[in-house]
Amino acid sequence: xxxxxxxxxxxxxxxxxxxxxxxxxxxxxxxxxxxxxxxxxxxxxxxxxxxxxxxxxxxxxxxxxxxxxxxxxxxxxxxxxxxxxxxxxxxxxxxxxxx
Numbered sequence: 001x002x003x004x005x006x007x008x009x010x011x012x013x014x015x016x017x018x019x020x021x022x023x024x025x026x027x028x029x030x031x032x033x034x035x036x037x038x039x040x041x042x043x044x045x046x047x048x049x050x051x052x053x054x055x056x057x058x059x060x061x062x063x064x065x066x067x068x069x070x071x072x073x074x075x076x077x078x079x080x081x082x083x084x085x086x087x088x089x090x091x092x093x094x095x096x097x098x099x
Contacts, residue, residue: 008047010058012040013091039089044079055083061092 009031017024024041031038039045040058047054057075059068072088080086 006036008037008039008045008056010040010056010089010091011038011043012058012060012089014060014062016041040091044075046079046083052085053083054085054087055079056087056089058089058091061090 011024011027016027019026028038028043037045037047039056043058045056057072057079059072076086076088
């Protein structure tokens, strides 16, 4: 992935836990080893580029629970004062849909 210029990935998607927690942890270890950033499912990404501090949060859009909404608000309020630009990325879509 690094050779293809992948610098950061969103872990929050509908296939993240296809191989359960062990697969998720293996993915995080592999990304760390390759120096690729990641965010989502509790991980926050911060990077300074050309003097601009950027923060990225990632969520699955299909997890529409009160707990998730509160967590998103909490994450935004915690990260926003620490960065110049905050990006909130949602993985949308319904399972088994082609659209």
